[in-house]
Amino acid sequence: xxxxxxxxxxxxxxxxxxxxxxxxxxxxxxxxxxxxxxxxxxxxxxxxxxxxxxxxxxxxxxxxxxxxxxxxxxxxxxxxxxxxxxxxxxxxxxxxxxxxxxxxxxxxxxxxxxxxxxxxxxxxxxxxxxxxxxxxxxxxxxxxxxxxxxxxxxxxxxxxxxxxxxxxxxxxxxxxxxxxxxxxxxxxxxxxxxxxxxxxxxxxxxxxxxxxxxxxxxxxxxxxxxxxxxxxxxxxxxxxxxxxxxxxxxxxxxxxxxxxxxxxxxxxxxxxxxxxxxxxxxxxxxxxxxxxxxxxxxxxxxxxxxxxxxxxxxxxxxxxxxxxxxxxxxxxxxxxxxx
Amino acid sequence: xxxxxxxxxxxxxxxxxxxxxxxxxxxxxxxxxxxxxxxxxxxxxxxxxxxxxxxxxxxxxxxxxxxxxxxxxxxxxxxxxxxxxxxxxxxxxxxxxxxxxxxxxxxxxxxxxxxxxxxxxxxxxxxxxxxxxxxxxxxxxxxxxxxxxxxxxxxxxxxxxxxxxxxxxxxxxxxxxxxxxxxxxxxxxxxxxxxxxxxxxxxxxxxxxxxxxxxxxxxxxxxxxxxxxxxxxxxxxxxxxxxxxxxxxxxxxxxxxxxxxxxxxxxxxxxxxxxxxxxxxxxxxxxxxxxxxxxxxxxxxxxxxxxxxxxxxxxxxxxxxxxxxxxxxxxxxxxxxxx
Numbered sequence: 312x313x314x315x316x317x318x319x320x321x322x323x324x325x326x327x328x329x330x331x332x333x334x335x336x337x338x339x340x341x342x343x344x345x346x347x348x349x350x351x352x353x354x355x356x357x358x359x360x361x362x363x364x365x366x367x368x369x370x371x372x373x374x375x376x377x378x379x380x381x382x383x384x385x386x387x388x389x390x391x392x393x394x395x396x397x398x399x400x401x402x403x404x405x406x407x408x409x410x411x412x413x414x415x416x417x418x419x420x421x422x423x424x425x426x427x428x429x430x431x432x433x434x435x436x437x438x439x440x441x442x443x444x445x446x447x448x449x450x451x452x453x454x455x456x457x458x459x460x461x462x463x464x465x466x467x468x469x470x471x472x473x474x475x476x477x478x479x480x481x482x483x484x485x486x487x488x489x490x491x492x493x494x495x496x497x498x499x500x501x502x503x504x505x506x507x508x509x510x511x512x513x514x515x516x517x518x519x520x521x522x523x524x525x526x527x528x529x530x531x532x533x534x535x536x537x538x539x540x541x542x543x544x545x546x547x548x549x550x551x552x553x554x555x556x557x558x559x560x561x562x563x564x565x566x567x568x569x570x571x572x573x574x575x576x577x578x579x580x581x582x583x584x585x586x587x588x589x590x591x592x593x594x595x596x597x598x599x600x601x602x603x604x605x606x607x608x609x610x611x612x613x614x615x616x617x618x619x620x621x622x623x624x625x626x627x628x629x630x631x632x633x634x635x636x637x638x639x640x641x642x643x644x645x646x647x648x649x650x
Numbered sequence: 651x652x653x654x655x656x657x658x659x660x661x662x663x664x665x666x667x668x669x670x671x672x673x674x675x676x677x678x679x680x681x682x683x684x685x686x687x688x689x690x691x692x693x694x695x696x697x698x699x700x701x702x703x704x705x706x707x708x709x710x711x712x713x714x715x716x717x718x719x720x721x722x723x724x725x726x727x728x729x730x731x732x733x734x735x736x737x738x739x740x741x742x743x744x745x746x747x748x749x750x751x752x753x754x755x756x757x758x759x760x761x762x763x764x765x766x767x768x769x770x771x772x773x774x775x776x777x778x779x780x781x782x783x784x785x786x787x788x789x790x791x792x793x794x795x796x797x798x799x800x801x802x803x804x805x806x807x808x809x810x811x812x813x814x815x816x817x818x819x820x821x822x823x824x825x826x827x828x829x830x831x832x833x834x835x836x837x838x839x840x841x842x843x844x845x846x847x848x849x850x851x852x853x854x855x856x857x858x859x860x861x862x863x864x865x866x867x868x869x870x871x872x873x874x875x876x877x878x879x880x881x882x883x884x885x886x887x888x889x890x891x892x893x894x895x896x897x898x899x900x901x902x903x904x905x906x907x908x909x910x911x912x913x914x915x916x917x918x919x920x921x922x923x924x925x926x927x928x929x930x931x932x933x934x935x936x937x938x939x940x941x942x943x944x945x946x947x948x949x950x951x952x953x954x955x956x957x958x959x960x961x962x963x964x965x966x967x968x969x970x971x972x973x974x975x976x977x978x979x980x981x982x983x984x985x986x987x988x989x
Contacts (some may be wrong), residue, residue, distance in 0.1 A: 315964075317879040321836045322849055325877040325964045389958070389966065402855045403848070404876045482958060490963035497660045509659055509742070516741045537743045538655040538664040590961035610960060618799030619728070619821060621949060624829035625654075627665045627728065633931035642883030 312391050313409030315486065319462055323489050326409055328389060349561035350386075351476040353378065353420030360384040363414060364443055365435045379416045379433060380440040381427040388413035389482055395453060396485040407485065412448070416440050424477045425463070425584075427575035434568035437479070439561070441591070444481050446557040449596045454483045456491060456595045459556075464586035479589070487595050492594065502602035511552050511602030514610055523636045527571050530566035533574050537641070542630035543582065543639065545574050545609040554603035556593035577642040587611040651730050652748030654825065659959070662828050665748055667728060689725075690815040692717065692759030699723045702753060703782055705775045718772060719779040720756045727752035728821055734792060735824040746824065749792070755779050755818040763816045764802070764923075766914035773907035780930070783820050785896040788935045793822045795830060795934045798895075803925035817913070818928070826934050833931065834942055841941035849943030850891050862975045865912050869905035872913050874971035874978070881969035882978065884913050884923065884948040893942035895932035913948055916981040926950040 313328045350358035356374045364382040370375025384392070386493045390411030398407035418426055426434065441459055447561065448454040461479040487495075501509040517523055517534045525545055526533040533547045547570055549563070559567065593605040620626050652667045666757040689697035695713045703721040709967065710716025724732070729750030737746035757765055757776045780798055787793040800818040826834075840848040856862055856873045864884055865872040872886045886909055888902070898906065917924065959965050 318875070318877040319852065321832045323877065323879075325879050326963050326964055326971050328966050328968050336686070356833075370795070403851055404855070428916075440724065452871075456962075458958060458961045460908050460961050462956040478959070488962035488964050490961070493660045512742055516743070518742075536657070538657040538662065539666075540662075540664050574898075588957035588960050590957050592961070606927075612956075617801040618819070618927035618929050619797060621927050622797045622799050622829070622947075623795075623823070623827035625663050625665055625823075625827050627667050631666050 313389065313455055315396075315407040315409055317405040317407075319403040319405075321489075324486055326389065327347055328409070347474065347650045349422050349474050349476050351381075351415075351417045351474065351478060356381075359415075362439065364447070366471060368439060376420070376421055379418075380436045382440060382444055383415050385413040385415050385480070390484075410453070410485050411483045412454075412481075414444060414481045416444065417483065418477045418479065423475045425575070425579070426461070426477050426479075427572050427579060429477075429572075431565065431568050431572065434572055435564040438564045438567055438571075439512065440561070441479070442557055442559055447592075448483050449557065451483075451596075452483060454596060455485055455487045455589070457481055457483045458488075459591040459593075461589040462586075463588070490593075492596060495598070498604070499600060499602050500599075501638070507633045508552055508602060508604050510548060510606065513645070514550060515578060522633045525577065525636050525639045526570055528566050528570055530563050531570045533570050535636040537632060539628055539630075539632040539635070540626035541610045542613050542628055543578060543585075543611045543635045544628075544632070545578075545639070547607040547609070548570060548573065548604065549606075552601070554594040554598060554601050554605060556591055556605040571607070573644055574639075576644050577639045580610065581638055582611065582613070584611055585611045652728065652984060654746040654748055656744040656746075658742040658744075660828075663825055665728065667748070686813065688761050688813050688815050690720075690754075690756045690813065690817060691761050691839075695720075698754075699725060702778065703786070705779060715759070715916040717759055719775045721779060721783055722754050722756070724752040724754050724819070728822075749824050750822045751787070751793075751820075753783060753820045755783065755820065757816045757818065762814045764914070764918070765800070765816050765818075766911050766918060768816075768911075770904065770907050770911065773911055774903040775901045777898070777906055777910075780818070781896060781898055784930075784932070787822050788896065790822075791937075792824060793935060794824055794826045796820055796822045797827075798930040798932075800928040801925075802927070803923065830931075830934060834933070834937070837943070838939060838941050841939075847891055847941060847943050849887060849945065853887055853889060861972045864916065864975050864978045865909055867905050867909055869902050870909045872909050874975040876971060878967055878969075878971040879965035880949045880976070881952050881967055882917060882924075882950045882974045883967075883971070884911065884917075884978070886910060886946040886948070887943065888945075891940070891943055893933040893937060893940050893944060895930055910946070912983055913978075915983050916978045917948065920977055920981045921950065921952070924950045924952055 313326055315324050316327055316637055317324055353376045360383045362373050362383055365378045366380045368377040373539055390409045390413055392412055394410065396408045396410040398405065419429055445457055445459060448457055459481045498509050517532060523534045525535060531547055533545050535544060536546050570571050588610045590608045592604045592608060652665055654663050655666055656663055692715045699722045701712055701720050701722055704717045705719045707716040729748045729752055731751055735747045736750040737744065738816055758768055784796055784798060796819045820947060837848050853871055856871060862873045863872060870886055870888055871885055875885050927949045929947045931947060933942045
């Protein structure tokens with residue numbers, strides 16, 4: 312059973328992922344493993360866990376072909392699904408069972424598609440799946456938060472295979488992470504002080520200044536944030552104030568798909584398919600006040616953090632966001648990447 | 651001029667390092683550059699900036715050979731040394747000139763020595779230099795914090811050369827970083843609540859439990875912290891309560907050198923020279939209360955962070971610290987690494 316451990320000094324949680332426990336020899340530098348046969352492709356549904364959700368063509372049956380987006384539980388889950396999260400403390404130290412659900416959202420039946428290569432209706436279906444999965448756990452009192460994210464071109468520390476099939480992930484958590492709590496506390500404090508949402512104010516200032524804007528449509532604004540921690544970082548915000556991504560109405564799926572595809576194509580073309588993370592920042596389940604505002608963060612991983620970043624939390628970004636935004640705006644969206 | 655930018659949501663700072671500005675083409679994957687002629691070796695003192703501090707053999711002169719440890723200002727400084735830090739705000743956004751001093755502490759006159767390969771008297775001299783440099787800025791009211799750190803086997807994002815000469819770095823800052831403020835606030839709250847220092851309590855519990863202890867001598871304890879964020883992470887704490895590393899008395903240099911060398915040799919031998927960061931956690935300058943407790947963090951960089959860590963701040967550590975400590979304890983310190 313993986314376990315959450317609470318740092319007694321500042322209160323962050325760490326997941327000690329015993330299921331993935333590695334001996335020292337496994338950390339030694341080695342060649343990347345061979346890409347193995349992809350279990351996420353259409354026709355290989357029996358190589359995955361049973362589907363939790365799918366968007367399917369009429370007349371097809373679960374766990375068979377005929378799907379556009381398919382959601383399954385990870386075969387190498389970060390957390391365990393069994394039982395309630397027991398916690399205990401010993402002296403200064405608190406620990407909690409690592410209970411949670413780890414889903415894989417397979418974005419396309421075809422292999423090696425990047426999200427931005429899909430056509431707009433296909434991206435809209437991915438967004439529909441995001442909304443569905445985020446809402447799937449909202450009545451479960453044991454789930455405090457769900458993180459929806461995507462790692463593109465990255466091999467994370469504990470995952471040893473390198474299947475390139477485009478997919479996102481959703482992990483449910485029995486705690487609200489410190490980073491999320493901080494954002495909620497800050498936006499609440501701003502709201503109480505100013506009577507307005509800080510993200511709504513950011514939207515207004517970004518539209519006025521225009522220097523950091525990458526793209527805009529009727530419903531969304533994409534820009535490089537003022538204090539970008541990674542070069543070419545982008546945030547996509549809904550123009551209307553809404554704390555919960557799960558409330559995104561189907562009428563807005565098209566505009567969201569449009570701006571997301573545009574931002575990803577620009578990033579791909581300008582930086583030649585850089586590694587990046589997508590991270591959805593949304594209010595925790597059953598969050599009462601409406602002072603938060605959801606956004607999608609696109610964070611290219613182009614720099615390496617070392618002792619300075621680790622010791623201070625201050626990131627060093629070599630590309631001013633105004634320069635990044637200008638270059639991204641100037642990058643024409645080639646229709647060739649629309650399949 | 652590099653600039654500090656303040657995130658208006660949660661209040662982290664980012665350094666926009668315009669001096670190192672990189673065009674998109676420079677982020678594209680490329681071969682590592684050739685190692686260039688090392689300017690840090692003895693006899694090449696004219697290839698660096700003038701020395702700010704050195705521990706020298708009797709009768710030798712500054713900026714000539716004959717030194718054991720030599721401190722110079724970086725030729726590619728992260729921050730600029732000129733002028734007072736001007737700050738301004740524009741709407742929601744605050745920025746501040748990136749003023750600070752970026753020193754390189756060259757740990758040995760010979761090339762490519764790792765810190766743990768130096769003999770004990772040489773490591774004691776490095777520690778003497780650390781104490782000297784940290785104390786050098788304590789009367790300067792414009793300096794709020796100095797971070798002392800070391801990157802071993804890592805190429806940080808903005809540094810393009812790969813000189814392997816063993817060295818540490820010190821960067822002074824016009825702000826107290828959020829991460830440091832958090833640690834101070836938490837230790838203060840614990841002190842007010844419990845009447846004791848949280849680190850002193852941690853020391854007591856670690857000594858009692860023993861499962862995470864790596865090494866101990868009269869003055870210091872080294873252990874793998876309970877919620878270790880990286881596999882094989884170690885903290886070295888002085889047993890006596892002291893907030894400020896700058897107060898380390900010369901009589902303790904030997905014991906600190908001893909435990910540091912031991913921890914680094916164990917790490918080197920067990921994991922075959924892994925990349926790691928050393929980060930010194932110490933109270934900011936002119937910090938009034940004594941409720942903090944300095945420590946040295948040794949953080950091996952064996953896992954990659956991706957969307958989950960970025961989105962939650964929760965790190966995934968595949969090696970329980972009890973397993974890590976056992977393996978580190980079992981790793982005998984070979985005298986061969988003592989030159």
